[in-house]
Amino acid sequence: MTVVFWVTAVVAVITGLNVILQRNPVYSALFLVANFFCLAVFYVLLDAQFLAAVQVIVYAGAIMVLFLFVITLLSPGREDTGDDPLAVLRIPALILGAVLAAVLAVQVATNNLRGPIDHTHFTLDSTCPPPLPNHTGGGLGCVNTIGDQLFSTYLFPFEITSFLLLLAMLGAVVLAKRKIS
Amino acid sequence: MVSTSTYLVVGAILFTLGAVGVLIRRDPLVIFMSIEMMLNSVNLTLVAFARRLHSMDGQIFVFFVMTVAAAEVVIGLAIIVSIFRTRETINVDAVNSMKG
Amino acid sequence: MHGYAWLLLVLPLLGFVINGAVGRRLSKNWIGLIGCGVIGAAFVVSLIAYFQVMGWSAHDQVTKGNLDYYQWVSAGSLKIDFGMLIDPLSATMLLIVTGVGFLIHVYSVGYMHEDEDFSRFFAYMNLFIFSMLLLVVANNFLFLLIGWGLVGLSSYLLIGFWYQNMSALLAARKALIMNVIGDVGIMLAIFLMIRQWGTLTYTGVFAKAATLHSNDHVVTALCLLLLVGAIAKSAQIPLHTWLPDAMEGPTPVSALIHAATMVTAGVYLIARCHVLYDLSPFAAAVVAIIGAVTALVAATIALVQMDIKRVLAYSTMSQIGYMFLGVGIGAYSSGMFHLMTHAFFKALLFMGAGSIIHALGGEQDLRKMGGLRSKLPTTYVLFTVGVVAIAGIPPLSGFWSKDEILTHAAARGDWYLVLWAMGVATAGMTVFYMFRLWYLAFHGRSRVEKDAAAHLHESPPVMLAPMWVLAILSVIGGFIQLPNFGHFHDWLNPVFNQYVYSGNNVEVDFNWWSFGLLMALIVVAFVGARDLYRQGPRPKLKGPTAAIQKFLLEKWYFDYLYNLLFELPTYMLARLSWRGLDRKLIDGVVNGVTRSIEGASMDIGPVESGYVRTYAITLFVGVLLVVVLAVAQR
Numbered sequence: 032m033t034v035v036f037w038v039t040a041v042v043a044v045i046t047g048l049n050v051i052l053q054r055n056p057v058y059s060a061l062f063l064v065a066n067f068f069c070l071a072v073f074y075v076l077l078d079a080q081f082l083a084a085v086q087v088i089v090y091a092g093a094i095m096v097l098f099l100f101v102i103t104l105l106s107p108g109r110e111d112t113g114d115d116p117l118a119v120l121r122i123p124a125l126i127l128g129a130v131l132a133a134v135l136a137v138q139v140a141t142n143n144l145r146g147p148i149d150h151t152h153f154t155l156d157s158t159c160p161p162p163l164p165n166h167t168g169g170g171l172g173c174v175n176t177i178g179d180q181l182f183s184t185y186l187f188p189f190e191i192t193s194f195l196l197l198l199a200m201l202g203a204v205v206l207a208k209r210k211i212s
Numbered sequence: 213m214v215s216t217s218t219y220l221v222v223g224a225i226l227f228t229l230g231a232v233g234v235l236i237r238r239d240p241l242v243i244f245m246s247i248e249m250m251l252n253s254v255n256l257t258l259v260a261f262a263r264r265l266h267s268m269d270g271q272i273f274v275f276f277v278m279t280v281a282a283a284e285v286v287i288g289l290a291i292i293v294s295i296f297r298t299r300e301t302i303n304v305d306a307v308n309s310m311k312g
Numbered sequence: 313m314h315g316y317a318w319l320l321l322v323l324p325l326l327g328f329v330i331n332g333a334v335g336r337r338l339s340k341n342w343i344g345l346i347g348c349g350v351i352g353a354a355f356v357v358s359l360i361a362y363f364q365v366m367g368w369s370a371h372d373q374v375t376k377g378n379l380d381y382y383q384w385v386s387a388g389s390l391k392i393d394f395g396m397l398i399d400p401l402s403a404t405m406l407l408i409v410t411g412v413g414f415l416i417h418v419y420s421v422g423y424m425h426e427d428e429d430f431s432r433f434f435a436y437m438n439l440f441i442f443s444m445l446l447l448v449v450a451n452n453f454l455f456l457l458i459g460w461g462l463v464g465l466s467s468y469l470l471i472g473f474w475y476q477n478m479s480a481l482l483a484a485r486k487a488l489i490m491n492v493i494g495d496v497g498i499m500l501a502i503f504l505m506i507r508q509w510g511t512l513t514y515t516g517v518f519a520k521a522a523t524l525h526s527n528d529h530v531v532t533a534l535c536l537l538l539l540v541g542a543i544a545k546s547a548q549i550p551l552h553t554w555l556p557d558a559m560e561g562p563t564p565v566s567a568l569i570h571a572a573t574m575v576t577a578g579v580y581l582i583a584r585c586h587v588l589y590d591l592s593p594f595a596a597a598v599v600a601i602i603g604a605v606t607a608l609v610a611a612t613i614a615l616v617q618m619d620i621k622r623v624l625a626y627s628t629m630s631q632i633g634y635m636f637l638g639v640g641i642g643a644y645s646s647g648m649f650h651l652m653t654h655a656f657f658k659a660l661l662f663m664g665a666g667s668i669i670h671a672l673g674g675e676q677d678l679r680k681m682g683g684l685r686s687k688l689p690t691t692y693v694l695f696t697v698g699v700v701a702i703a704g705i706p707p708l709s710g711f712w713s714k715d716e717i718l719t720h721a722a723a724r725g726d727w728y729l730v731l732w733a734m735g736v737a738t739a740g741m742t743v744f745y746m747f748r749l750w751y752l753a754f755h756g757r758s759r760v761e762k763d764a765a766a767h768l769h770e771s772p773p774v775m776l777a778p779m780w781v782l783a784i785l786s787v788i789g790g791f792i793q794l795p796n797f798g799h800f801h802d803w804l805n806p807v808f809n810q811y812v813y814s815g816n817n818v819e820v821d822f823n824w825w826s827f828g829l830l831m832a833l834i835v836v837a838f839v840g841a842r843d844l845y846r847q848g849p850r851p852k853l854k855g856p857t858a859a860i861q862k863f864l865l866e867k868w869y870f871d872y873l874y875n876l877l878f879e880l881p882t883y884m885l886a887r888l889s890w891r892g893l894d895r896k897l898i899d900g901v902v903n904g905v906t907r908s909i910e911g912a913s914m915d916i917g918p919v920e921s922g923y924v925r926t927y928a929i930t931l932f933v934g935v936l937l938v939v940v941l942a943v944a945q946r
């Protein structure tokens with residue numbers, strides 16, 4: 032499993048770099064899709080199977096498709112027409128990014144979250160890990176656990192989220208509608 | 213040896229990449245994608261911690277983050293589309309009428 | 313008495329409110345009816361009060377009339393109530409104010425008939441009567457001051473009645489400023505009273521004062537402060553310059569306020585505070601000196617005046633000087649007696665002058681009159697009565713009151729004889745200038761201008777009838793106080809003998825020397841006036857006499873002096889404040905602040921470049937800072 036992790040990690044970083052470095056936004060989108068797949072692999076490695084599935088379905092499957100629709104709708108690839116008036120900001124941005132990375136890395140390195148992740152129970156037949164204590168349903172990451180949590184402890188956010196989605200839908204329709212002149 | 217911190221480092225790197233992307237790209241769609249990358253890196257961090265602490269809270273959180281991110285993408289793209297309609301360009305620098 | 317005395321104040325106030333609020337919509341008849349009616353009613357009430365007081369014993373007369381109405385101020389240890397005092401002194405003033413006031417109101421119906429602001433005039437006149445009555449009936453100094461101030465206000469409103477004229481406005485302002493100086497004097501006196509004795513009622517203050525010895529500092533200070541108020545209100549030197557200017561107001565105003573009532577308020581005040589002045593011979597002497605000096609100076613100025621109303625104004629000033637002299641030497645009832653007779657004949661004289669002015673369509677200059685004897689016969693007769701009265705020719709009232717004051721002055725002896733001499737000289741001059749006026753206005757060849765002459769007509773009965781009443785009073789009014797027959801003195805005696813028996817205010821024997829001298833002077837002055845002015849105005853004087861005449865015409869240069877001392881520095885200070893302080897300093901600071909803010913915002917403006925990405929990077933920097941800080945905490 033370690034190998035899987037390292038390979039996926041490298042691919043994730045490379046695709047991430049490409050997302051921001053590609054001229055053509057379609058390429059950026061495609062690389063982002065690849066990035067999402069890598070993340071899905073990470074989720075599986077971390078006992079979040081349901082989330083891995085949701086990641087692929089929602090993010091890679093819906094959101095990125097939507098992105099690609101809009102990119103193709105709005106004259107793809109014709110960015111950078113003319114000079115960038117804020118070209119001066121590029122170097123500072125990079126420097127700041129480096130600083131952020133450094134800060135975060137130092138933080139991560141100096142904490143005591145060193146204990147190894149236990150991958151022993153991981154098998155390729157899709158049985159759930161042993162159940163969690165105090166939980167009905169399955170173990171960490173299983174669908175029934177998530178369902179159990181969503182409809183008990185996190186019921187209120189769940190309902191609110193449905194309302195939020197409704198709003199988003201309405202908003203999108205109103206915003207993107209052609210005005211009837 | 214893969215520890216939780218390794219996952220966190222990966223998340224940190226992705227986050228930084230996303231932040232820099234927001235700052236140096238001019239196409240709003242690419243900026244948006246960089247923002248999505250940032251959100252995802254945070255998701256990764258949350259799941260890593262959920263695994264470490266053996267708790268479902270992290271994963272539920274991620275669930276909601278994904279939902280909200282989806283809604284946000286929808287609205288954001290709708291805005292970009294309507295701006296394009298009025299301005300005929302999606303150069304983010306063109307949206308500067310609030311200057312001064 | 314408690315049950316009806318308040319009508320004295322409410323009735324005129326009612327007239328003021330009605331005429332002031334809805335007068336514009338009423339017919340002139342109604343306005344006049346209301347305006348005169350309330351004063352007439354007040355006169356009736358005054359009569360009732362007078363008869364009631366007359367029926368009391370001497371002790372009751374000064375105590376029973378003290379009516380309490382309600383509490384006005386109750387602040388800690390300071391308690392001031394609204395109350396009235398109806399004793400012989402205030403009853404006398406009531407009759408004078410409401411009686412003469414009523415006659416003048418009736419007269420005004422005729423005089424002001426053409427005026428558009430008919431209702432406003434009567435509203436203000438009623439306000440004045442209300443204020444004057446408040447002043448007179450108040451039983452404590454606070455309400456005296458309130459009435460005092462309101463009287464000043466009414467005077468301002470009435471002098472400036474024809475506000476379209478700049479000269480009227482300036483005169484009104486001058487009058488108000490000088491009156492306010494007097495108000496301050498009284499206010500300071502009130503403060504002193506509160507501080508020393510904690511009371512403001514007449515009974516309280518006088519009782520406390522009576523325990524002190526003669527020439528006590530507090531008492532003297534009070535006397536002098538109150539005197540400031542009296543001087544301002546009664547137009548004595550040095551606060552006299554407003555009175556001649558006040559003639560800008562309509563003639564009935566001059567008659568009522570500046571002859572018969574308001575200007576006598578000062579005399580009333582001193583008479584009311586006789587206890588204080590009895591206890592402070594120094595202050596009393598000051599009063600007497602001021603009175604005598606004013607009488608003399610005013611008479612000299614009257615000698616050369618060409619405006620009929622101004623002659624009368626200076627004459628008023630002079631006669632009030634006599635009253636001040638009277639109360640200053642302790643002859644309080646003599647001063648009050650002269651106040652009463654003067655009210656009669658001075659109001660009459662002003663009314664007569666108004667009659668002439670009305671007939672001539674507004675002309676007031678003596679050089680443009682003459683020969684009116686045949687054209688205005690009734691006015692001529694009535695006016696003559698007034699002139700004879702003021703000249704002090706027996707047996708008219710003016711003689712009795714004037715002579716009594718002079719007799720008292722002579723009786724005092726010592727240096728008071730100087731004052732007596734001044735009074736006698738003044739009497740002579742009074743005869744002279746009044747007959748000069750009489751000759752120039754009524755006798756000789758007519759110098760009236762053509763368009764005025766065409767207009768010439770005798771006044772209507774509504775104007776003449778009050779004059780007849782006053783003429784009769786001027787003739788017989790003196791008979792209530794004759795030597796050895798002094799009813800007036802006996803009537804007022806209980807008031808002036810309260811608290812302190814100073815030996816003042818006693819009757820003195822008739823002084824034949826004084827009388828004889830006076831008569832001789834009267835004859836000389838009359839003959840002089842007749843010879844000089846029978847034909848008309850004199851030609852222009854030359855040489856040193858011309859200089860004297862100029863000096864007198866310029867009113868002894870008082871106006872110039874005040875202008876130099878007060879107005880000029882004030883203007884300069886105002887200009888300096890405006891140019892230097894306001895424009896340069898304050899505007900500079902304010903504009904400077906504006907400019908610096910503008911400049912700063914110009915400089916900061918570009919931050920809001922409108923570029924989303926700059927905002928993004930700023931956000932990012934901020935987030936980074938927060939993260940670093942959070943990390944550094946660990």
